[in-house]
Amino acid sequence: MTADCFAENLLKWYDQHGRHDLPWHHNRTAYRVWVSEIMLQQTQVATVIPYYQAFMVRFPDVQSLAEAPTDDVLSHWSGLGYYARARNLQKAARTVMEDFGGTFPAAQEELETLTGIGRSTAAAIVAQAYNKRAAILDGNVKRVLARYHAVPGWPGQASVQKQLWVHAEAHTPNERVRDYTQGIMDLGALVCTRTRPACEDCPLKKGCTAYARGEATLYPGSKPKKTKPEKTTWMVILEDRDGRILLERRPPSGIWGGLWSLPELDPAYGADELQDACERSLGVDCTEPELIDGFRHTFSHYHLHIQPARLNVTRQNTVKDDAHQKWLHRHEALALGLPAPIRTLLTSPEQVSLL
Incomplete structure (x- = not known):
């Protein structure tokens, strides 16, 4: 399957089976997309939705977030865990107000200068908010690409992640980038799941190396286990x-x-x-x-x-x-x-x- 067929088949699947009505799909500003992306780190969509909706009511724009008492921000994050995300969120909001005049930058390089925004999150904002071509590599996408190309090793390793970024860039189309990025995240969340992947329902199975070998669950490699103190x-x-x-x-x-x-x-x-x-x-x-x-x-x-x-x-x-x-x-x-x-x-x- 060529890169073009990869994106084409994924988009056909997304049109029929993907998620099109998530709260951050409405009034899709860079601010709203950014908050959703940060909340979705380490957290499932179903858990995020009520937090996101309440957060948007209290902090509808970057200025209200930047000016809010930190206790208020943390109280709206209570229960989501990984609280550094909330502190970084407000710090980045204040930077947007001070250095960018209250307007989120549209360039990926500038987005990556904001606290808590890495390469994949910046790309997701560019793709989802501005519909510009940018390759993403969140956990779901890593799993899809690791299986499709049978990339061995744990994606947290720099060498493995480097390979996955190459594949992510190659498969990202020039058109319908917003739908493609949502589609590949949805495929990982709904079909190409960590356990019991529904390979027979996958639009990419014809080109998937792991599927052809009957080894889907071997990819991606697991994180080396350490005994927690x-x-x-x-x-x-x-x-x-x-x-x-x-x-x-x-x-x-x-x-x-x-x-x-x-x-x-x-x-x-x-x-x-x-x-x-x-x-x-x-x-x-x-x-x-x-x-x-x-x-x-x-x-x-x-x-x-x-x-x-x-x-x-x-x-x-x-x-x-x-x-x-x-x-x-x-x-x-x-x-x-x-x-x-x-x-x-x-x-x-x-x-x-x-x-």
């Missing part, structure tokens, strides 16, 4: 006489960066030592702790075992509201950017063990 922490729900909870803002970088979370205590403390630990570390006197079922939360690089404990505060010695600590009623806390497990812990602690 295990970490443990106490998380304390400190509630004062007014029903307010103490929250702490996490550092701007790292896990849950910039979000509000519960205070953590050294896991070396025993349950009978938590009262003293809260007094020494947080400056509050508390009643005896009530333990809540612990749970494990998995990050990209490690597993975190979280043991929550609820303590009623009888006296505050040093904790005062500032930029890093706040006493908030639950409804106020839930309006902030909270990690999903913390949000669940504050609303439905009985469900947190299911996360």
Whole structure:
């Protein structure tokens, strides 16, 4: 199958079976496409849609995003994970306002200068928003091309990715680029799936090397496995006489960066030592702790075992509201950017063990 036939057959399939009515297909501006592309990184379409719709209501354009309080942005991202995406999104929005006069650049090279926008995301914006020829290489596209050309190895390796970029460039047509880029993403998501690919329904099967060999599931190669380290922490729900909870803002970088979370205590403390630990570390006197079922939360690089404990505060010695600590009623806390497990812990602690 030639490059032209590849695109031609893909577009015929897309016209009949592709997704044509996603929220970011309407009023298709560079801003709206960009937000969708960032949200779709590491996250499935069905999960993204309600977040995207709420985000667009609150931040309908790049200026509103750039000028919004960061807490507001993070609160609208709460539950999507990979929170650096939200921080980078706002940073890039501010750059667009300051350096580009509030107008998204149309050149791929300029888009790639914005925080959080790499080669494939920039190309997707060019193709989807401006309908200009640009080759994309997201996870779905990597899978399609790795199978079609039987490219061995894990796509995260530079040498493998280099080969896939060559194929991506070769197959991208000059016409209907917007439909082609959506079509190849849809094919990877709906037909050329990670497990149980529906090869018999694929419009590209006649030219697919992996299909011809009966080896579709061998491509692309898997990421080398590493054993994730295990970490443990106490998380304390400190509630004062007014029903307010103490929250702490996490550092701007790292896990849950910039979000509000519960205070953590050294896991070396025993349950009978938590009262003293809260007094020494947080400056509050508390009643005896009530333990809540612990749970494990998995990050990209490690597993975190979280043991929550609820303590009623009888006296505050040093904790005062500032930029890093706040006493908030639950409804106020839930309006902030909270990690999903913390949000669940504050609303439905009985469900947190299911996360």
